[in-house]
Amino acid sequence: MLKLSAALAAFALSWPALAQTAPPPPSPADAIPADWKPIPDGEILVMTLRGGHQVFIRLAPRYAPAHVGNIRRLAEAHWWDGTSVNRVQDNYVTQWGDATETKPLPPMVIANPPAEYEWTRFDGVTAFARPDSYAARTGHSADGWPLATDGKTSWLTHCYGMVGVGRDLAPSTGSGAELYTVIGHAPRHLDRNIALVGRVIEGMQWLSSLPRGTGDLGVYESAGERTPILSVRLASQLPEDERPRFQYRATDNERFAAWVRTRENRTPPFFTVPAGGADICNAQAPIRRAQ
Amino acid sequence: MLKLSAALAAFALSWPALAQTAPPPPSPADAIPADWKPIPDGEILVMTLRGGHQVFIRLAPRYAPAHVGNIRRLAEAHWWDGTSVNRVQDNYVTQWGDATETKPLPPMVIANPPAEYEWTRFDGVTAFARPDSYAARTGHSADGWPLATDGKTSWLTHCYGMVGVGRDLAPSTGSGAELYTVIGHAPRHLDRNIALVGRVIEGMQWLSSLPRGTGDLGVYESAGERTPILSVRLASQLPEDERPRFQYRATDNERFAAWVRTRENRTPPFFTVPAGGADICNAQAPIRRAQ
Numbered sequence: 035m036l037k038l039s040a041a042l043a044a045f046a047l048s049w050p051a052l053a054q055t056a057p058p059p060p061s062p063a064d065a066i067p068a069d070w071k072p073i074p075d076g077e078i079l080v081m082t083l084r085g086g087h088q089v090f091i092r093l094a095p096r097y098a099p100a101h102v103g104n105i106r107r108l109a110e111a112h113w114w115d116g117t118s119v120n121r122v123q124d125n126y127v128t129q130w131g132d133a134t135e136t137k138p139l140p141p142m143v144i145a146n147p148p149a150e151y152e153w154t155r156f157d158g159v160t161a162f163a164r165p166d167s168y169a170a171r172t173g174h175s176a177d178g179w180p181l182a183t184d185g186k187t188s189w190l191t192h193c194y195g196m197v198g199v200g201r202d203l204a205p206s207t208g209s210g211a212e213l214y215t216v217i218g219h220a221p222r223h224l225d226r227n228i229a230l231v232g233r234v235i236e237g238m239q240w241l242s243s244l245p246r247g248t249g250d251l252g253v254y255e256s257a258g259e260r261t262p263i264l265s266v267r268l269a270s271q272l273p274e275d276e277r278p279r280f281q282y283r284a285t286d287n288e289r290f291a292a293w294v295r296t297r298e299n300r301t302p303p304f305f306t307v308p309a310g311g312a313d314i315c316n317a318q319a320p321i322r323r324a325q
Numbered sequence: 326m327l328k329l330s331a332a333l334a335a336f337a338l339s340w341p342a343l344a345q346t347a348p349p350p351p352s353p354a355d356a357i358p359a360d361w362k363p364i365p366d367g368e369i370l371v372m373t374l375r376g377g378h379q380v381f382i383r384l385a386p387r388y389a390p391a392h393v394g395n396i397r398r399l400a401e402a403h404w405w406d407g408t409s410v411n412r413v414q415d416n417y418v419t420q421w422g423d424a425t426e427t428k429p430l431p432p433m434v435i436a437n438p439p440a441e442y443e444w445t446r447f448d449g450v451t452a453f454a455r456p457d458s459y460a461a462r463t464g465h466s467a468d469g470w471p472l473a474t475d476g477k478t479s480w481l482t483h484c485y486g487m488v489g490v491g492r493d494l495a496p497s498t499g500s501g502a503e504l505y506t507v508i509g510h511a512p513r514h515l516d517r518n519i520a521l522v523g524r525v526i527e528g529m530q531w532l533s534s535l536p537r538g539t540g541d542l543g544v545y546e547s548a549g550e551r552t553p554i555l556s557v558r559l560a561s562q563l564p565e566d567e568r569p570r571f572q573y574r575a576t577d578n579e580r581f582a583a584w585v586r587t588r589e590n591r592t593p594p595f596f597t598v599p600a601g602g603a604d605i606c607n608a609q610a611p612i613r614r615a616q
Binding site for chain 1: 328422442458493499510514588594600602606
């Protein structure tokens with residue numbers, strides 16, 4: 035961790051426009067323009083909190099089609115408008131939805147979808163050099179989702195910022211009306227026990243920096259502590275010119291593989307001992323606003 | 326992630342005093358009273374922030390004696406009083422010290438101590454079943470510190486809440502006047518590149534829930550955004566009756582090994598697929614207030 039002045043100096047060094055020097059030579063880890071692919075409007079959720087703070091979530095319909103189907107219907111019905119963030123547990127999760135858990139679900143929302151927790155095909159096109167504590171192999175799907183496999187099944191991993199579905203005790207799978215995101219160290223023990231449906235791709239700070247709840251499991255003890263949710267919409271529900279445009283970095287190319295190697299082996303002048311590896315949650319695939 | 330009502334019901338079930346049922350039978354993973362050992366007053370740092378919010382840090386003098394020596398002298402000199410929290414970078418670190426980086430260090434503080442990053446002996450008395458992405462083996466010291474080794478050297482690991490020393494570019498090692506704590510997924514690539522000196526054992530929420538800085542690397546862009554530090558003291562500097570009393574859970578016994586197994590294999594009724602493993606940062610040794 036750099037001291038402040040050194041951090042800013044190093045940052046300047048790494049950004050030629052700031053340091054007013056020649057740009058660095060291209061790296062094998064740099065994306066080419068074609069590596070950036072658009073995220074469809076129907077796969078972006080826009081949550082607006084009190085104060086107008088916006089949180090953008092990329093949905094994962096390929097991995098959790100029934101749950102994401104529910105989430106789309108909830109957004110289309112404006113169901114979350116007027117609900118709130120109800121639980122913030124330090125080093126664990128921020129959770130939102132209807133605090134009373136009595137609000138009726140809209141038509142066509144399946145109360146208890148299939149358990150979309152794991153599947154038999156490993157979608158990953160990258161692989162890390164070392165196994166981790168939870169899986170024989172991890173990697174990214176071609177479109178940037180973090181995955182793990184034990185050779186028999188595979189699953190999405192509970193990295194920082196991933197979004198999952200609150201549920202009752204098993205065999206409940208949760209409808210998707212109550213959602214959470216990871217705000218601490220990856221709770222990978224939740225993998226395969228819960229439906230992951232997306233990832234926060236911008237505005238994470240509005241969920242991660244909320245006051246921690248003082249009730250059991252970080253639940254707020256009074257209604258006044260909750261953060262109101264003004265609205266949740268799919269980008270496809272917004273007027274064309276108001277839609278946020280995001281791109282993911284494709285991972286099925288040698289440039290991304292080189293990028294993973296840079297995550298595994300950080301370089302001088304700050305680092306002197308390269309780790310020689312990285313876990314999947316320290317190498318989440320980049321997302322950016324469309325240029 | 327439990328829905329709210331289910332979470333509270335499950336919590337009640339697991340706490341017999343709340344559910345007013347008979348206590349559960351003892352588990353092999355339960356500590357016995359002798360497993361709880363006092364943390365010495367000279368190894369606890371008490372940082373008081375604006376509003377009187379207190380953060381308690383356990384120091385690691387065995388692993389970083391020169392840096393912890395400096396930190397003790399800084400606390401004894403009241404050096405941090407009037408400094409501030411200057412940087413909060415989401416999913417990374419909260420960092421504090423003198424924002425101007427010009428305040429003179431007290432006498433006897435070594436500006437650039439030896440690089441206390443790794444050592445040749447593996448202190449761990451527990452071992453996890455699987456290697457992780459960063460090390461051939463991880464475990465806990467007898468007194469609860471998280472460790473990793475590659476068989477040649479060993480080191481403390483950058484888990485959530487661990488406290489490290491900000492420094493300039495290598496070969497600077499940092500004096501200890503500028504400190505940070507991890508507020509996101511464990512940045513294990515920092516291991517062996519920086520001195521870890523402690524762990525936040527209570528009050529973490531006062532550092533993790535601060536607004537994120539909008540400057541480069543999460544540095545606050547204006548002085549008004551900083552959180553003032555009112556004081557930092559060793560517990561041993563406080564009047565006897567004001568000293569916080571903490572205990573760590575000893576790890577060199579079969580009860581702790583059983584506890585680790587419970588972290589590796591969560592159980593019904595919420596979990597249906599046990600992970601079969603855990604990483605060291607999801608199994609940090611418990612600390613509690615003295616009973």
